[in-house]
Structure formats: C-alpha cells, structure tokens
Amino acid sequence: MKKVALPLGKVYGLIEPGPVILLTTLRKDRPNVMPLSWHTMLEFEPPLIACVVSDRNYSFDLLRKTKECVINIPTATLAKKVVGCGNTSGATTDKFQTFQLTARSARRVIAPLIDECYANLECRVVDTRMVAKYGLFILEVLAAWIDPKVKNPRTLHHRGNGHFMIAGDTLALRSRMK
Amino acid sequence: MKKVALPLGKVYGLIEPGPVILLTTLRKDRPNVMPLSWHTMLEFEPPLIACVVSDRNYSFDLLRKTKECVINIPTATLAKKVVGCGNTSGATTDKFQTFQLTARSARRVIAPLIDECYANLECRVVDTRMVAKYGLFILEVLAAWIDPKVKNPRTLHHRGNGHFMIAGDTLALRSRMK
Numbered sequence A, B: 001m002k003k004v005a006l007p008l009g010k011v012y013g014l015i016e017p018g019p020v021i022l023l024t025t026l027r028k029d030r031p032n033v034m035p036l037s038w039h040t041m042l043e044f045e046p047p048l049i050a051c052v053v054s055d056r057n058y059s060f061d062l063l064r065k066t067k068e069c070v071i072n073i074p075t076a077t078l079a080k081k082v083v084g085c086g087n088t089s090g091a092t093t094d095k096f097q098t099f100q101l102t103a104r105s106a107r108r109v110i111a112p113l114i115d116e117c118y119a120n121l122e123c124r125v126v127d128t129r130m131v132a133k134y135g136l137f138i139l140e141v142l143a144a145w146i147d148p149k150v151k152n153p154r155t156l157h158h159r160g161n162g163h164f165m166i167a168g169d170t171l172a173l174r175s176r177m178k
Helices: A058-066 A076-087 B058-066 B076-087
Strands: A023-028 A032-035 A037-045 A048-052 A068-073 A118-128 A136-146 A156-160 A163-172 B021-027 B029-036 B039-043 B048-052 B068-075 B121-127 B136-146 B154-158 B163-172
Touching: A023 A058, A032 A058, A037 B048, A048 A118, A048 B039, A068 A136, A076 A163, A118 B048, A156 B163, A163 B154, B021 B058, B029 B058, B029 B068, B029 B076, B039 B076, B048 B121, B058 B121, B068 B136, B076 B154, B076 B163
Parallel strands: none
Antiparallel strands: A023 A032, A023 A068, A037 A048, A037 B039, A048 A136, A068 A118, A118 A136, A156 A163, A163 B163, B021 B029, B021 B068, B039 B048, B048 B136, B068 B121, B121 B136, B154 B163
C-alpha cells in the first residue's frame, strides 16, 4: 500500500474508536506480531497511547527489552490473519511467514510496519511504571503513516471469543470536543 | 429499560470494542455526566478498566473526591444527547435535566445509572497513581447491568470532532483468544 505521513495531532482519531491492533516487535532479527484490543489514547500531541501486553504473551519480553513497537491497524479483509496471529505464539511460529504478512522498514524504530494494514504508528515505550502490576505500557507515537485512499476504514472491534463488530455507518454532529 | 445483572467476567466484551461511554458521578446531591472515549480494559475478573478524565473536566474533581462512578454505554439513538453532554459543563448545566436523561439508583455506588443506556457498570476507583501525570483512573467494576434484548448494540465510536462510526456488521471466527 502507498501511504503518506499522518500529522501526529491526528493520530487520536485512529485509536479512539477502539479498533483491534496488530502490535509488531523485533529482536535478534526475528519480527513478531500479536493482536490486541486493550489500548487507549492518553494524550493528543505528542500522541501517547497506553496498551496492555500480558506477561504470558511472547511479545511482552520483546517490548520490554527493545522498548519499541509498531501499532498496525487492520481492516476486515485481514480478519482471518488477525485471528491466526492471536491463536499462535511467536515463540514457535514465524507469523509473518505463516500468515503472509509483509514487513516494511519503519523510519524511527526497528520493529516492522505491516504493509497490509491501512495505518501504522511507530512507537517508543516511554513509561513502564504500570507494567509490573497491569502489563500497561505507555507508548509515544514517533511517526504515523496512513493510506489516504481509505476514508471510512472497516476496522475490527473485538467483542470476545473471536466475535468481532465491523465498523459501520458514519455520523457527523456539531461538536466542541476534539 | 428492563435490565439484568451481567456476570462480571463478561464485562470486557462491552468495553473492548471501544464505545463512547457516558461517565456519571454524584456529589452533594448533584449528578453529572460526561462522554469519553479514552478507556481500556486492564483485567478480566474482577474487571478493571482504566479511563482518562482530564483535570479540565468538571467530572475530574467529582471522581477524585467520591472515588465512585458509573460507566454507561449509549447507542446511536442517543448520539445527540452524547454530543450535548460533551459540549456543556456540569459546572453550569444540569445535564440530566437539559438532555432528558433518566437517573436510576445504582446498587453499589452513589453515582447514578443512566436508564436510557443499554449497559451500566458500577465502578470504584482503586488506583490513582497515574492520575497526576495522565489523568488515568483505574476502576474496578463492582456490578454490571445489561438490557438482554440488545444483541448487537449500535454503539458510537468517536473518530474526532463530532464524527462517529456506528457499530456495523458482526463476524465470528474460531478463536482461542478470550
């Protein structure tokens, strides 16, 4: 996909609606990827995102040691690959190969971008005080990329046990909220 | 609306998809309500939810002082009221009266349930260590209520500046993820 840089002040509009994300990490030349839904914005600009990675996940150590990751946002056409990534572990599976995901080089971090995802956020871990208790990592978005052709992305939103809601209609109301 | 108790282990399925929520608080007999989208699950059971309330919001002091709130989840039919609650401040407006929201007594907390919302989560603040830096409150859900007739709720998901995505189609895939 051909993507353009997204101004950092617009990142919140991608994360606020609560999409499933694919978190990529890289260590010792091995990339890994896991889906997760437990994330929230913390600050508009520079954009801060909090996300939960359990210490039962293979990505936990990679994220803690490298302090870098990419948040990739898939749409519904990637649903089977997303679930596949959730049903396997990076400890035993090369998920990029198994699920035919294309790794692209990021600009600011060593973790790879997933080309098939319509948006990619390059992130650095900036606060680990809540990791021991909640697995909560605080990330700063250093660079953001988006496919400008995707206007109303059919993002996936997990309701539990492999049941997803797919982003539907849009509605615009006059608001003073950011 | 006639609601039933939702087992606490099922709460995550309501919050994971990222809906706009209406957070209610009560102090000195005055209820208040604000919409927000910056929240995430932290733990399945007992359910823990992290949510951001800025110190610029009137609800900030109410939440910090009472350490109690209710997370109410609206659907698209309430969109105008949700935006109305976001465009006004509890400092000068009785939002329940202005937007014709019905306050019902909660079982475990003093903050009110919003009857028109299809789900209500009664919460207690259990960790305030991240409040000073990020406005991040950690809540434990003490009781949860749901309208059992609502199977695929048309929840609102904010994309910024009053633009919302409304929950669309559902998709079920075989998953080992919770």
